[in-house]
Amino acid sequence: MLTPKSEVELADILRAAETPVRVQGGGTRGVGVARGEVLSTASLTGITLYEPGALTLVAKAGTPLSEITETLAAENQRLPFEPIDHRRLLGTKGEPTIGGAVATNASGPRRIAAGACRDSLIGVRFVDGAGTIVKNGGRVMKNVTGYDLVKLMAGSWGTLGVLTEVSFKVLPGVASEATLLLDWQTPDAAIKTLARALRSPFEVTGAAYVPEGPDGVPMTAIRLEGFEASVAYRADKLRTELGEVRIEDDSEKSARLWRDIRDASILAGAPADVWRISVRPSHGPRVAKALGEARLVMDWGGGLVWAQVAQGTDLRARLKGIPGHATLVRAAPETHARLGTFPPEPEPVARLTAGLRAKFDPRNILNTGLMAAPEHA
């Protein structure tokens, strides 16, 4: 394993590399199969700047996510995008890092209100496949100076460069939260309920449907966050609008519910494949219908569907005709190889992707095999 202790050392390693490397943060998000020796960011750690009054945090890529969450919590602030912890779903061990969250653009239920990881990310430093150190963006939240490589790096799965430092716009933490719950809805009815809540002015920050809630029955969940009186007011308004709802106003219990939804944890353990599907929220029920017997967790008001299906199922074939895309998250290596982990891209997009990878990683040594593979691989 290669474990550079500085950005410069990392650049030296990549310049000298003759064979592919597999970029690793905490190693908890092992989606797909990359080739080569592990290149770990574990020694690039530490929060380099935190200004609560400017809502800004900068950290080295290998910094454990938990360290960042705790530092923010001490000032009653947080990362807005609620990154998923993959460990339960994938059965992985280790400590998730901030760089890993960025590289995978890991974004949880609050995505619908606060945006994805890439929306909070305001600056990056990285080393590209040729060993060149590049910076883009910075530490201010409004910045249109030059091209936005910050967004490009988020969710690029280490295929364009190895992140060394990331900057975020953070948000104030919330004083309280509550969750409105409806039991026994069909996926169809649940998505309609969630759409009504999301169309309201009451600032819903979570809108999900799970086949089994804590009570073991299908559960539709709507989250509200903010000052206590405000949460109570909005919960009451929404109850009037939606009818038969229960309200979980114990903040601790509500938070636990959303951790489970975020991590799709009810799909953990079973010997089955898990896919992550991104569609128009109102198409959630179409996905449910097309997949029949599959166990589904629907988040983002129906726009994000976690599907648990029989091993080896070609889920993309089953969803033909529904616009969006599907990523294979958990499966046997053979299935990953046969179906492809990442969604195939239509021709003009694939050409742009391949072109960018060839420019940023001319020798094709970074996470070779991840994302849609470049033509010259």
Next chain:
Amino acid sequence: MQMPDPSAAILSRKSSVVRRLQGVLDDDSVIHEENELRAYECDALTAYKCPPLAAVLPRTTEEVAAVLAICHEEGVPVVPRGAGTSLAGGSLPSADSVILGVARMNEVIETSYDDRFIRVQTGRTNLSVTGAVEEDGFFYAPDPSSQLACAIAGNIAMNSGGAHCLKYGVTTNNLLGVTLVQMDGTVVEIGGAHMDAGGLDLLGLVCGSEGQLGVVTEATLRILPKPEGARPVLIGFSSNEVAGQCVSDIIKAGVLPVAIEFMDRPCIRATEAFAGAGYPDCEALLIVEVEGSDAEIDEQLGVIGQIARGHDPVEIRESQSAEESARIWLGRKSAFGAMGQINDYMCLDGTIPVTELPKVLGRIRELSDQYGLDVANVFHAGDGNMHPLILFNANEEGQLEKCEAMGADILRLCVEVGGCLTGEHGVGIEKRDLMETQFAPDDLEAQMRVKDVFDPKWLLNPAKVFPLSVTEPRRAIAAE
């Protein structure tokens, strides 16, 4: 401001290029008479003017693709243009370029409230996007001050912001998908109505690329339900430092206002004389706006009021009615107009870390003395996006140059304290030659490699964003 010499070869082929363009567009969509081309000689950065070779006004993505394919074959540079409101010269033509204007493409293609998006042709103006959905209780969040006139195409090209982006983000945070036409005429669909475009984040790359990667003809935009209400409070202070500290403390307290606007004394005085909004005569004032139901607004304004009182304010004026809210905003919204009454001005938009506010305002004052030019400051304080307005007299020999030199000093200062050259207007030609103060050669090279992929011949808006000396080798290859 230096622009590359136009290609004599292209100028000599004008009539044949125009004929080919007329072959794919209606006659009235190809403008080539010199007097008519004057309308396209500049954008809102009026200090620089140059009529283009021709201008085209296509109506569909197919027409845009046809135009680009022809220009690609002919080796003619293309300068995309939304509504021409760029303050950075983003759509300034060169004499050998074709202006591609999207003004005639302004249809709404699809609206879905269940999925909370609207798909439009990009010539549609920012405000009319909200106009299309507001009766049903929705709005499009990014709100640049030119929103009545500016087009979504330009908003995407420049990644435009606005007063309310502290809460709602800028264009890139509200964009779900685009139809992009590359320089060679290839039509690319990126993203869509689903929340995450798959693969590499090409959408994020295109947004803010200043029309250098492709022409965006259609866009899927996120729309949001309108809040129940909004109310501002005006707070006056006896020093910039204290006002700056108050901004920081409000943010730290866990309240997230939708807007925190800052005005300094020169700006307050000028707007008072112009609009008579009844602002207190003080060193600095903040307008802080919060949203929600009446009770929620009361609670948030209560917290803000308490913090403000801890900073010994000259005045706190909480709006009690819609009329009073409008009056509080009136001065802020007329600030640019007010400055224009006094003099010519240059508006910068560097961003700084909020914590550096007092220091930067102090240094700007020193620069103002040094250059002998007045500066008024009005800006989005919550996100550190400054708007120093440097006053000068364009009719007086040498004043524009002096003003530009001072502007460059202010922008260097923004970078020096950890900020950037431009927060929402874009680089264009205006800040092009300062890019090296913010970026190392490798940083710029990484960005230019992206253009190499999307537009290998460097024909789209080629003389913008990067210093001419840096792009010279690439443009030279294109010209061969």
